[in-house]
Amino acid sequence: MNPIKLTENVYWVGAVDWDVRDFHGYSTNRGTTYNAYLIMDEKITLIDTVKKGLKSDMLARIREIVDPEKIDYIVVNHVEMDHSGSLPDMVELVQPEKIICSKMGKKALLEHFHQKDWPYQIAVPGEDVSLGAKTLSFLETRMLHWPDSMFTYLVEDQILFSSDAFGEHLGTSERFDDEVDQAVLMEELTKYYANILLLYSPLVKKLIAKVKEMDLQIKMIAPDHGVIWRTNPGMALEAYDQWSQGKGDGKALVVYDTMWHSTEAMAKRVGAGLQKEGISYQLLNLRYNHRSDVMREVLNASAIVLGCSTLNNGLLPRMAGFLMYMRGLRPLNKIGAAFGSFGWSGEAVKLMNTSMTDLKFNVIDDGLRVKYVPEETDFDHCIELGRKVGKAIKASTGE
Ligand code: FEO
Numbered sequence: 001m002n003p004i005k006l007t008e009n010v011y012w013v014g015a016v017d018w019d020v021r022d023f024h025g026y027s028t029n030r031g032t033t034y035n036a037y038l039i040m041d042e043k044i045t046l047i048d049t050v051k052k053g054l055k056s057d058m059l060a061r062i063r064e065i066v067d068p069e070k071i072d073y074i075v076v077n078h079v080e081m082d083h084s085g086s087l088p089d090m091v092e093l094v095q096p097e098k099i100i101c102s103k104m105g106k107k108a109l110l111e112h113f114h115q116k117d118w119p120y121q122i123a124v125p126g127e128d129v130s131l132g133a134k135t136l137s138f139l140e141t142r143m144l145h146w147p148d149s150m151f152t153y154l155v156e157d158q159i160l161f162s163s164d165a166f167g168e169h170l171g172t173s174e175r176f177d178d179e180v181d182q183a184v185l186m187e188e189l190t191k192y193y194a195n196i197l198l199l200y201s202p203l204v205k206k207l208i209a210k211v212k213e214m215d216l217q218i219k220m221i222a223p224d225h226g227v228i229w230r231t232n233p234g235m236a237l238e239a240y241d242q243w244s245q246g247k248g249d250g251k252a253l254v255v256y257d258t259m260w261h262s263t264e265a266m267a268k269r270v271g272a273g274l275q276k277e278g279i280s281y282q283l284l285n286l287r288y289n290h291r292s293d294v295m296r297e298v299l300n301a302s303a304i305v306l307g308c309s310t311l312n313n314g315l316l317p318r319m320a321g322f323l324m325y326m327r328g329l330r331p332l333n334k335i336g337a338a339f340g341s342f343g344w345s346g347e348a349v350k351l352m353n354t355s356m357t358d359l360k361f362n363v364i365d366d367g368l369r370v371k372y373v374p375e376e377t378d379f380d381h382c383i384e385l386g387r388k389v390g391k392a393i394k395a396s397t398g399e
Contacts, residue, residue, distance in 0.1 A: 001060035004175045006220060006228060007157045009040040009134070013061040015054035016171045023082075023169060025325065026195045026292040030188065031171025034082055035224050037161060038062055039154065042132025043072040043097075047152060047161050048224055052085035068093055075123075075136070076101040077163040079108035079148045083224055088113050100129065102140070105148035123150060139210075141165070143203055145196055158219035165204075166236040168192045168226030178231040187296070188226065189236065193243050194299035195292045198329045204244035208237065246332025248302030250397050252281040252389055255294055256307030257316040262341035262373050267307045269379045270339060273386020279303075279393055286318040291325045298326065302393045303335035304361065305385070306352040310342035315351055323355045335392045336361035337385060339368040346371075364392050 004012040014035040020028050034050035036058050044066060050058045062068045071094045076084060079101075087109075091099065098121045101109060106120045123129075123138040139151040144165055152161040168188035174180050197204060211218075221229040221236055229236050252274050258264040267283055274281040284294050298304060308319040315323070336356035340348045349367035356363050368385050370378045393399075 001057055001064065003038065003061040003064050006037070006159060006222065006230070010154065010157055010159065011038045011040075011061075011065060012036075012175055012222075012228065013038045013046075013058055013065070015050040015057035016173070017051065017054060018171050020169075020171075026169070027290040028169040030169065030184075032169040032225050033171055035222065035226075035228075037222060038065060038071075039131060039134060040065065041134050043130075044070055045073040045075060045131055045136070046071050046090070046094075047075045048077055048083045048163075049074070049086045049090050051082045052089075055086035055089055058086065069095070071096060073098045073100055073129075073131070075152050075161075076105055076109065077150050077152055077161060078146060078224065079105055079112055080146060080164075081112075083163075084109070084112065088115070091115070091118060100136075102138075102142070102148055102150040104142060105150065108146070108148040123152070128155070141207060144200055144207060153216065158217045160216070160218050160221050160233075162221050162223045164196060164224055166221045166229065166240065167223035170226040172227070175228055176231065177227045177229045177235075180227055185227065186239075189239060190299060191292065191296040192225070193240065194295040195329065197240075198243075198295070198299060198331060201244040201246060201332060204240055208241045208244060211237070243299060248333060248393070248396065249300040250279070250393055250399075251301050252279050252303040252305060252393060253284055253294070253297055253301045254281060254305045254307060255284045255286065255322065257286045257309070257318045258307070259309040259311065259316065259341075262370065263307045263309045263339070266339050266341065266368070266370060266374055266378070266382045269382030270305055270307070270386040270389075273383035273388075274390045275386075276383065277387050277390025277394065279390040286322055291322045294322065295326065295329060298331050298334075301334070302396060303337070303389050304331075304356070305389055306336070306338045306356070308338075308340045308348040308352060310340065310346050310348040313345050313347050315348050319348070319352070323352070327355065327359060330359060334359070334361045335389060335396060336363045337365045337367070337389050338363075339370075339382065339385060341370045341372065341374065343372060362392070364388060
Protein backbone atom coordinates (compact mmCIF):
# COMPACT_ATOMS: atom_id res chain seq x y z
CA MET A 1 0.00 0.00 0.00
CA ASN A 2 1.79 3.10 -1.22
CA PRO A 3 1.41 6.43 0.48
CA ILE A 4 1.58 9.30 -2.02
CA LYS A 5 3.78 12.32 -1.38
CA LEU A 6 2.17 15.76 -1.79
CA THR A 7 5.09 17.88 -0.63
CA GLU A 8 8.11 17.28 1.63
CA ASN A 9 6.83 15.36 4.68
CA VAL A 10 3.16 15.51 3.64
CA TYR A 11 1.51 12.32 2.38
CA TRP A 12 -1.85 10.97 1.23
CA VAL A 13 -2.59 7.89 3.35
CA GLY A 14 -6.29 7.40 2.55
CA ALA A 15 -8.21 4.59 0.90
CA VAL A 16 -9.88 3.97 -2.46
CA ASP A 17 -13.40 2.55 -2.29
CA TRP A 18 -13.70 0.90 -5.68
CA ASP A 19 -17.00 -0.78 -4.87
CA VAL A 20 -19.33 1.87 -3.45
CA ARG A 21 -22.23 2.56 -5.83
CA ASP A 22 -24.67 4.35 -3.55
CA PHE A 23 -23.76 7.22 -1.26
CA HIS A 24 -26.89 8.04 0.73
CA GLY A 25 -28.94 8.16 -2.45
CA TYR A 26 -26.22 9.56 -4.75
CA SER A 27 -25.07 7.08 -7.40
CA THR A 28 -21.29 6.72 -7.25
CA ASN A 29 -20.67 4.83 -10.46
CA ARG A 30 -16.94 5.42 -10.40
CA GLY A 31 -16.46 4.61 -6.71
CA THR A 32 -14.77 7.13 -4.44
CA THR A 33 -11.83 7.74 -2.15
CA TYR A 34 -11.67 8.67 1.52
CA ASN A 35 -8.63 10.88 1.79
CA ALA A 36 -6.52 11.05 4.92
CA TYR A 37 -3.23 12.93 5.12
CA LEU A 38 -0.13 12.45 7.25
CA ILE A 39 2.19 15.33 8.16
CA MET A 40 5.62 14.28 9.45
CA ASP A 41 6.95 16.91 11.82
CA GLU A 42 7.94 17.17 15.50
CA LYS A 43 4.24 16.57 16.12
CA ILE A 44 3.19 13.88 13.67
CA THR A 45 -0.32 14.72 12.54
CA LEU A 46 -3.06 12.76 10.79
CA ILE A 47 -5.71 14.83 9.01
CA ASP A 48 -9.02 12.92 8.89
CA THR A 49 -9.39 9.15 8.75
CA VAL A 50 -11.39 6.82 6.47
CA LYS A 51 -14.59 4.77 6.44
CA LYS A 52 -14.43 2.04 9.05
CA GLY A 53 -14.15 -0.90 6.66
CA LEU A 54 -11.08 0.59 4.95
CA LYS A 55 -9.06 1.35 8.08
CA SER A 56 -6.51 -1.38 7.32
CA ASP A 57 -5.71 0.24 3.93
CA MET A 58 -5.01 3.55 5.69
CA LEU A 59 -2.93 1.89 8.40
CA ALA A 60 -0.87 0.00 5.83
CA ARG A 61 -0.05 3.29 4.10
CA ILE A 62 0.83 5.01 7.37
CA ARG A 63 3.10 2.11 8.34
CA GLU A 64 5.12 2.65 5.15
CA ILE A 65 6.11 6.01 6.69
CA VAL A 66 5.88 5.69 10.46
CA ASP A 67 4.57 3.50 13.25
CA PRO A 68 0.96 4.78 13.69
CA GLU A 69 1.43 4.79 17.46
CA LYS A 70 3.87 7.67 16.97
CA ILE A 71 1.11 9.97 15.67
CA ASP A 72 0.67 12.91 18.07
CA TYR A 73 -2.32 14.84 16.73
CA ILE A 74 -5.44 13.84 14.82
CA VAL A 75 -7.29 16.64 13.03
CA VAL A 76 -10.98 15.99 12.38
CA ASN A 77 -12.16 18.34 9.65
CA HIS A 78 -15.53 16.58 9.41
CA VAL A 79 -17.30 14.00 11.54
CA GLU A 80 -19.45 12.17 8.94
CA MET A 81 -18.80 8.43 9.10
CA ASP A 82 -17.00 8.20 5.74
CA HIS A 83 -14.18 10.20 7.38
CA SER A 84 -14.49 9.43 11.07
CA GLY A 85 -15.73 5.83 10.96
CA SER A 86 -12.32 4.50 11.89
CA LEU A 87 -11.55 7.32 14.36
CA PRO A 88 -12.40 5.37 17.55
CA ASP A 89 -10.03 2.55 16.54
CA MET A 90 -7.35 5.06 15.61
CA VAL A 91 -7.71 6.91 18.91
CA GLU A 92 -7.36 3.64 20.78
CA LEU A 93 -4.27 2.65 18.77
CA VAL A 94 -2.58 6.05 18.64
CA GLN A 95 -3.57 7.49 22.05
CA PRO A 96 -3.18 10.99 20.53
CA GLU A 97 -2.08 13.97 22.55
CA LYS A 98 -4.74 16.10 20.82
CA ILE A 99 -7.84 15.61 18.69
CA ILE A 100 -8.22 18.94 16.93
CA CYS A 101 -11.72 19.78 15.68
CA SER A 102 -14.15 22.67 15.46
CA LYS A 103 -16.40 23.54 18.39
CA MET A 104 -19.32 21.91 16.57
CA GLY A 105 -16.98 19.05 15.68
CA LYS A 106 -16.44 18.25 19.35
CA LYS A 107 -20.20 18.24 19.87
CA ALA A 108 -20.69 15.96 16.85
CA LEU A 109 -17.89 13.61 17.98
CA LEU A 110 -19.49 13.35 21.43
CA GLU A 111 -22.86 12.61 19.83
CA HIS A 112 -21.36 9.98 17.51
CA PHE A 113 -18.84 8.18 19.72
CA HIS A 114 -19.84 9.20 23.26
CA GLN A 115 -16.24 9.59 24.46
CA LYS A 116 -16.02 12.42 27.00
CA ASP A 117 -12.40 11.70 27.85
CA TRP A 118 -10.83 12.09 24.43
CA PRO A 119 -8.22 14.92 24.35
CA TYR A 120 -10.26 17.42 22.32
CA GLN A 121 -8.74 20.74 21.32
CA ILE A 122 -11.04 23.25 19.66
CA ALA A 123 -9.60 24.70 16.45
CA VAL A 124 -10.04 28.46 16.43
CA PRO A 125 -9.55 30.58 13.30
CA GLY A 126 -6.61 32.91 13.98
CA GLU A 127 -5.10 30.60 16.61
CA ASP A 128 -2.52 28.55 14.74
CA VAL A 129 -1.11 25.24 15.93
CA SER A 130 2.62 24.66 15.47
CA LEU A 131 3.72 21.15 14.58
CA GLY A 132 7.43 22.08 14.70
CA ALA A 133 8.57 23.23 11.28
CA LYS A 134 5.04 23.40 9.92
CA THR A 135 1.96 25.29 11.09
CA LEU A 136 -1.75 24.53 10.92
CA SER A 137 -4.32 27.25 10.67
CA PHE A 138 -8.09 26.80 10.53
CA LEU A 139 -11.08 28.17 8.64
CA GLU A 140 -14.63 28.09 9.93
CA THR A 141 -16.81 26.43 7.25
CA ARG A 142 -19.92 25.58 9.25
CA MET A 143 -22.65 23.96 7.10
CA LEU A 144 -20.25 23.19 4.24
CA HIS A 145 -21.76 20.79 4.45
CA TRP A 146 -22.30 19.80 8.11
CA PRO A 147 -22.34 21.99 11.23
CA ASP A 148 -18.93 20.59 12.24
CA SER A 149 -17.13 21.10 8.91
CA MET A 150 -13.89 23.06 8.89
CA PHE A 151 -10.86 23.51 6.63
CA THR A 152 -7.27 23.15 7.78
CA TYR A 153 -4.51 25.12 6.03
CA LEU A 154 -0.89 24.03 6.13
CA VAL A 155 0.80 27.41 6.09
CA GLU A 156 4.35 26.63 4.91
CA ASP A 157 3.22 24.25 2.14
CA GLN A 158 0.14 26.30 1.17
CA ILE A 159 -2.07 23.23 1.18
CA LEU A 160 -5.78 23.65 1.93
CA PHE A 161 -7.27 20.49 3.44
CA SER A 162 -10.83 21.24 2.42
CA SER A 163 -12.87 18.39 3.90
CA ASP A 164 -15.77 17.53 1.53
CA ALA A 165 -15.53 20.75 -0.49
CA PHE A 166 -13.83 20.59 -3.91
CA GLY A 167 -14.09 16.79 -3.85
CA GLU A 168 -15.47 14.25 -6.27
CA HIS A 169 -16.69 10.70 -5.93
CA LEU A 170 -14.01 9.35 -8.23
CA GLY A 171 -12.12 6.19 -7.35
CA THR A 172 -8.85 6.03 -9.28
CA SER A 173 -5.31 4.77 -8.85
CA GLU A 174 -4.18 8.33 -9.66
CA ARG A 175 -4.12 10.90 -6.87
CA PHE A 176 -3.69 14.24 -8.64
CA ASP A 177 -5.89 16.41 -10.86
CA ASP A 178 -3.39 16.41 -13.73
CA GLU A 179 -3.30 12.62 -13.88
CA VAL A 180 -6.96 11.94 -14.71
CA ASP A 181 -9.23 12.54 -17.69
CA GLN A 182 -10.26 16.20 -17.42
CA ALA A 183 -13.78 15.65 -18.79
CA VAL A 184 -14.42 12.91 -16.23
CA LEU A 185 -12.98 15.10 -13.48
CA MET A 186 -15.28 18.01 -14.36
CA GLU A 187 -18.29 15.70 -14.69
CA GLU A 188 -17.71 14.29 -11.21
CA LEU A 189 -16.86 17.68 -9.66
CA THR A 190 -20.14 19.00 -11.07
CA LYS A 191 -22.15 16.03 -9.85
CA TYR A 192 -20.63 16.33 -6.39
CA TYR A 193 -21.47 20.03 -6.07
CA ALA A 194 -25.00 19.47 -7.40
CA ASN A 195 -25.74 16.65 -4.96
CA ILE A 196 -23.81 17.68 -1.84
CA LEU A 197 -23.23 21.44 -1.81
CA LEU A 198 -25.92 23.03 -3.96
CA LEU A 199 -28.18 23.69 -0.98
CA TYR A 200 -25.37 25.65 0.65
CA SER A 201 -24.54 27.84 -2.38
CA PRO A 202 -25.04 31.12 -0.44
CA LEU A 203 -22.41 29.92 2.07
CA VAL A 204 -20.08 28.77 -0.72
CA LYS A 205 -20.37 32.25 -2.23
CA LYS A 206 -19.37 33.82 1.10
CA LEU A 207 -16.51 31.35 1.54
CA ILE A 208 -15.05 32.08 -1.90
CA ALA A 209 -15.29 35.82 -1.19
CA LYS A 210 -13.57 35.28 2.18
CA VAL A 211 -10.74 33.25 0.62
CA LYS A 212 -10.22 36.03 -1.94
CA GLU A 213 -10.30 38.69 0.80
CA MET A 214 -7.76 36.77 2.90
CA ASP A 215 -5.55 36.47 -0.20
CA LEU A 216 -4.91 32.90 0.91
CA GLN A 217 -2.13 31.45 -1.21
CA ILE A 218 -3.29 28.01 -2.30
CA LYS A 219 -0.73 25.76 -3.93
CA MET A 220 -2.84 22.63 -3.51
CA ILE A 221 -6.37 21.78 -2.47
CA ALA A 222 -6.51 18.42 -0.72
CA PRO A 223 -10.15 17.38 -0.30
CA ASP A 224 -11.54 14.35 1.50
CA HIS A 225 -12.79 12.69 -1.73
CA GLY A 226 -11.27 12.29 -5.16
CA VAL A 227 -8.11 13.84 -6.54
CA ILE A 228 -5.77 16.41 -5.01
CA TRP A 229 -5.72 19.69 -6.95
CA ARG A 230 -1.99 20.33 -7.37
CA THR A 231 -1.89 21.74 -10.90
CA ASN A 232 -5.15 23.57 -11.26
CA PRO A 233 -6.73 24.40 -7.88
CA GLY A 234 -8.01 27.58 -9.53
CA MET A 235 -10.28 25.46 -11.73
CA ALA A 236 -12.09 24.04 -8.70
CA LEU A 237 -12.32 27.46 -7.03
CA GLU A 238 -13.61 29.09 -10.22
CA ALA A 239 -16.21 26.35 -10.75
CA TYR A 240 -17.50 26.76 -7.16
CA ASP A 241 -17.58 30.52 -7.61
CA GLN A 242 -19.73 30.14 -10.74
CA TRP A 243 -22.05 27.48 -9.34
CA SER A 244 -22.63 29.39 -6.11
CA GLN A 245 -24.05 32.26 -8.18
CA GLY A 246 -26.65 30.02 -9.86
CA LYS A 247 -26.07 31.29 -13.38
CA GLY A 248 -27.94 29.33 -16.06
CA ASP A 249 -26.17 28.09 -19.19
CA GLY A 250 -29.05 28.85 -21.56
CA LYS A 251 -30.01 25.16 -21.87
CA ALA A 252 -33.18 23.29 -20.92
CA LEU A 253 -33.97 19.92 -19.40
CA VAL A 254 -37.17 17.98 -20.02
CA VAL A 255 -37.32 15.63 -17.03
CA TYR A 256 -40.21 13.17 -17.15
CA ASP A 257 -41.73 9.83 -16.29
CA THR A 258 -44.47 8.20 -18.31
CA MET A 259 -47.06 5.49 -17.73
CA TRP A 260 -48.17 4.44 -21.25
CA HIS A 261 -45.91 6.69 -23.38
CA SER A 262 -48.37 9.59 -23.79
CA THR A 263 -46.31 11.87 -21.51
CA GLU A 264 -43.20 10.65 -23.32
CA ALA A 265 -44.67 11.66 -26.68
CA MET A 266 -45.50 15.08 -25.19
CA ALA A 267 -41.91 15.40 -23.88
CA LYS A 268 -40.54 14.91 -27.40
CA ARG A 269 -42.78 17.69 -28.74
CA VAL A 270 -41.79 20.04 -25.90
CA GLY A 271 -38.20 19.33 -26.98
CA ALA A 272 -39.10 20.12 -30.58
CA GLY A 273 -40.52 23.47 -29.45
CA LEU A 274 -37.31 24.27 -27.57
CA GLN A 275 -35.31 23.38 -30.66
CA LYS A 276 -37.43 25.70 -32.81
CA GLU A 277 -36.26 28.50 -30.52
CA GLY A 278 -32.65 27.40 -30.93
CA ILE A 279 -32.37 26.09 -27.36
CA SER A 280 -30.16 23.10 -26.59
CA TYR A 281 -32.04 20.57 -24.47
CA GLN A 282 -31.91 17.07 -23.01
CA LEU A 283 -34.77 14.63 -22.51
CA LEU A 284 -34.19 12.83 -19.22
CA ASN A 285 -36.52 9.92 -18.56
CA LEU A 286 -36.40 9.21 -14.82
CA ARG A 287 -36.76 5.50 -15.55
CA TYR A 288 -33.28 5.53 -17.10
CA ASN A 289 -31.54 8.47 -15.43
CA HIS A 290 -30.60 8.35 -11.77
CA ARG A 291 -31.84 11.35 -9.76
CA SER A 292 -28.27 12.31 -8.85
CA ASP A 293 -27.25 12.37 -12.53
CA VAL A 294 -30.30 14.50 -13.31
CA MET A 295 -29.26 16.89 -10.52
CA ARG A 296 -25.84 17.22 -12.14
CA GLU A 297 -27.59 18.55 -15.25
CA VAL A 298 -30.03 20.67 -13.22
CA LEU A 299 -27.11 22.56 -11.64
CA ASN A 300 -26.28 24.48 -14.81
CA ALA A 301 -29.55 24.37 -16.78
CA SER A 302 -31.60 27.55 -17.22
CA ALA A 303 -34.98 25.80 -17.44
CA ILE A 304 -36.48 22.62 -16.03
CA VAL A 305 -39.62 21.32 -17.76
CA LEU A 306 -41.24 18.50 -15.81
CA GLY A 307 -43.53 15.88 -17.31
CA CYS A 308 -45.50 13.23 -15.44
CA SER A 309 -48.63 11.15 -15.85
CA THR A 310 -51.17 11.17 -13.02
CA LEU A 311 -51.32 8.01 -10.91
CA ASN A 312 -53.82 7.55 -8.06
CA ASN A 313 -54.52 11.31 -7.93
CA GLY A 314 -50.83 12.04 -7.61
CA LEU A 315 -47.42 11.66 -9.22
CA LEU A 316 -45.63 8.60 -10.54
CA PRO A 317 -43.28 7.46 -7.75
CA ARG A 318 -40.06 8.27 -9.59
CA MET A 319 -41.16 11.89 -10.19
CA ALA A 320 -42.35 12.18 -6.57
CA GLY A 321 -38.94 10.93 -5.38
CA PHE A 322 -37.07 13.25 -7.71
CA LEU A 323 -39.06 16.28 -6.58
CA MET A 324 -38.40 15.43 -2.94
CA TYR A 325 -34.69 15.06 -3.69
CA MET A 326 -34.49 18.32 -5.67
CA ARG A 327 -36.49 20.12 -2.97
CA GLY A 328 -33.72 19.31 -0.49
CA LEU A 329 -31.01 20.69 -2.79
CA ARG A 330 -32.82 23.92 -3.75
CA PRO A 331 -31.38 24.82 -7.16
CA LEU A 332 -31.22 28.56 -7.84
CA ASN A 333 -32.75 30.76 -10.53
CA LYS A 334 -34.58 28.22 -12.73
CA ILE A 335 -37.38 28.72 -15.21
CA GLY A 336 -40.03 26.01 -14.76
CA ALA A 337 -42.97 24.50 -16.62
CA ALA A 338 -44.94 21.24 -16.44
CA PHE A 339 -47.00 18.90 -18.59
CA GLY A 340 -48.49 15.42 -18.46
CA SER A 341 -51.25 13.08 -19.57
CA PHE A 342 -54.03 11.87 -17.30
CA GLY A 343 -57.15 9.70 -17.30
CA TRP A 344 -59.78 11.29 -15.07
CA SER A 345 -58.41 13.47 -12.25
CA GLY A 346 -55.09 14.86 -13.56
CA GLU A 347 -53.39 16.29 -10.47
CA ALA A 348 -49.79 15.64 -11.53
CA VAL A 349 -49.21 18.90 -13.43
CA LYS A 350 -50.49 21.04 -10.57
CA LEU A 351 -48.36 19.11 -8.08
CA MET A 352 -45.22 19.65 -10.18
CA ASN A 353 -45.96 23.36 -10.57
CA THR A 354 -46.53 23.70 -6.83
CA SER A 355 -43.19 22.00 -6.11
CA MET A 356 -41.38 24.30 -8.50
CA THR A 357 -43.11 27.38 -7.06
CA ASP A 358 -42.01 26.27 -3.57
CA LEU A 359 -38.46 26.14 -4.95
CA LYS A 360 -38.88 29.74 -6.18
CA PHE A 361 -38.61 28.66 -9.83
CA ASN A 362 -40.03 31.17 -12.29
CA VAL A 363 -43.00 28.99 -13.34
CA ILE A 364 -44.09 30.50 -16.64
CA ASP A 365 -47.20 28.47 -17.47
CA ASP A 366 -50.20 26.96 -15.70
CA GLY A 367 -49.20 23.63 -17.20
CA LEU A 368 -50.33 21.48 -20.07
CA ARG A 369 -52.58 18.47 -19.48
CA VAL A 370 -53.76 15.95 -22.07
CA LYS A 371 -56.47 13.36 -21.47
CA TYR A 372 -55.30 9.79 -22.18
CA VAL A 373 -53.54 9.93 -25.57
CA PRO A 374 -52.46 13.15 -27.31
CA GLU A 375 -53.54 14.01 -30.85
CA GLU A 376 -52.04 16.52 -33.29
CA THR A 377 -53.60 19.60 -31.70
CA ASP A 378 -52.22 18.49 -28.33
CA PHE A 379 -48.77 18.09 -29.87
CA ASP A 380 -49.06 21.63 -31.24
CA HIS A 381 -49.68 22.81 -27.67
CA CYS A 382 -46.60 20.86 -26.48
CA ILE A 383 -44.49 22.54 -29.15
CA GLU A 384 -45.93 25.89 -28.06
CA LEU A 385 -44.99 25.14 -24.45
CA GLY A 386 -41.43 24.33 -25.56
CA ARG A 387 -41.27 27.58 -27.53
CA LYS A 388 -42.59 29.55 -24.56
CA VAL A 389 -39.86 28.09 -22.34
CA GLY A 390 -37.27 28.79 -25.04
CA LYS A 391 -38.35 32.43 -25.30
CA ALA A 392 -38.20 32.78 -21.49
CA ILE A 393 -34.64 31.39 -21.49
CA LYS A 394 -33.61 33.85 -24.19
CA ALA A 395 -35.19 36.72 -22.27
CA SER A 396 -33.34 35.65 -19.11
CA THR A 397 -29.99 35.52 -20.88
CA GLY A 398 -30.60 38.82 -22.67
CA GLU A 399 -30.63 37.20 -26.12
FE1 FEO B 1 -17.56 12.89 2.76
FE2 FEO B 1 -19.81 14.76 4.45
O1 FEO B 1 -18.70 13.29 4.19
